[in-house]
Amino acid sequence: MKKIPLNLDGLLSNIKPHLTRTNAEWASLGLIILCTLTLFIGRIPSQKTLTLDNGNIIYHGNVQATKMNGQGKVTFANGDIYEGNFNNGFFHGKGKFIAKEGWTYVGEFKKGQADGQGKLTTQTKTVYEGRFKQGIYQHED
Structure with missing residues (x-):
């Protein structure tokens, strides 16, 4: 079986520019909204x-x-x-x-x-x- 080397350097270098404080805040807000909607939808008759x-x-x-x-x-x-x-x-x-x-x-x-x-x-x-x-x-x- 041939081993394929896993190179995460390229993957991380593509993700790093997108990991900003603003994007993290928007992601947190999206998660809060998603959780709230899940609770609300459970209460809809x-x-x-x-x-x-x-x-x-x-x-x-x-x-x-x-x-x-x-x-x-x-x-x-x-x-x-x-x-x-x-x-x-x-x-x-x-x-x-x-x-x-x-x-x-x-x-x-x-x-x-x-x-x-x-x-x-x-x-x-x-x-x-x-x-x-x-x-x-x-x-x-």
């Missing part, structure tokens, strides 16, 4: 389908940092459906929950519970409309 709890929960919608965030729809194995806004993996904001048993809730959610203005319609078509707090209807007297 993207449309995905998540399968959770061994396939008992299927989510389709915006995902950010591996959690349900933004607009989406969850279908549960028992037939329940939630469609609306999510924040950090919870129902949060405006949404609609349709239970397999026949009742529905349309309104505001906070951390996974009915909270705020909403309308609950039971299986027997009884309607409770108004304010809910932590999942409980606040009857106004």
